[in-house]
Amino acid sequence: MKNLMSIGLLSLLCLTVLAQPSVEKGKSFYSEKKYDEAEKAFKTIPKNTREYPVANYFLGRIAFDKKEYDDAADYFEIATELNSKNAEYFNWLGDAYAAIGKNAGLFKQMSVGPKALRSWEKAAHLDEKNIDARVSLAGAYMQAPAFMGGGESKAQAIGSEALALLEEALKKAPEHHIYLYWYGKTSATTSLKMDRGEECLLKYLTFIPKEGEPSIAGAHLRLGQIKEKKGNKPDAKKNYELAVKLDGSLKQAKEGLSRVSK
Structure with a gap:
């Protein structure tokens, strides 16, 4: 029996050692956006190794980048099932569920919405x-009805935590444009620290976003929301108009423009 256990442990160790180079190779390909090569590398990782959850996480990231959100959710689900202590896995699982529901029908949204929140x-x-x-969570709590786990008080509570963490992060990296946008977005969503939120969004507008980063249109939308909440309808209207001009698909910008134009 001891010999059999030793052989089993040795086999597992060998599989893990063999899997490590493939994981590193896959990560390297992923960082270079060579998705096909990365996918092949990660799919060679055996199931019964410690690297298998990592492989599924990155396969999920690849699928997400390709906008294949259902596949991404499947991969992230495997990763979270095999490693239930990794916050990053659950965060991306939530992002995948949210992406699935974004342009889906009402019933699909009611299915994936709570899953995103829980993740x-x-x-x-x-x-x-x-x-x-x-x-x-701050944005989701504001949008979701109470029976689906949403609510303004919950949004402001988690939003306050987010803004404190972002302020701390911006002290270390004041030019981190994604943090600047997140601060402005959270401020616009929750009505917290709106002067600081406006400042962050104006600074974000001095950057040129890369593909996949928050758009200039989105920044004008959030700036419009802050201006509207502060009672400055003329400036809110200007920002909503810019948002709609840059991206005609922004429903919230169109709705905001309609409100401040009355």
């Missing part, structure tokens, strides 16, 4: 410094 909540619980999940 982000799990990420925030696992990591008290996780900014991404808290920013997502």
Whole structure:
């Protein structure tokens, strides 16, 4: 029996050692946006190794980048099932569910919406410094009805945590444009620290976003929301108009423009 156990442990160790180079190779390909090569590398990782959850996480990231959100969710689900202590896995699972529901019908949204909330909540619980999940939760709580777990008080509570973490992060990296946008977005969503939120968004507008980063149109939308909440309808209207001009698909900008034009 001892010999059999030793052989089993040795086999597992060998599989793990063999899997490590493939993981590193896959990570390297992913960082270079060579998705096909990265996918091939990660798919060679055996199931019964410690690297298998990592491989599925990155396969999920690849699928997400390709906008294949259902596949991304499947991969992230495997990663979270195999490693239930990794906040990053749960945060991305929440992002995948949210992406699935974004342009889906009402019934699909009611299915994936609570899953997204639970995933982000799990990420925030696992990591008290996780900014991404808290920013997502602030927006989701404001939009979701109470029976689906939403509510303004919950949004402001988690939003306050997010803004404190973002302020701390911006002290270390004041030019971090994603943090600047997240601060402005969270401020616009929750009505918290709106002067600082406006300042962050104006600074974000001096940057040129890369593909996949928050758009200039989105920044004008959030700036319009802050201006509207502060009672400055003329400036709110200007920002909503710019947002709609830059991206005609922004429903919130169109709705905001309609409100301040009355």
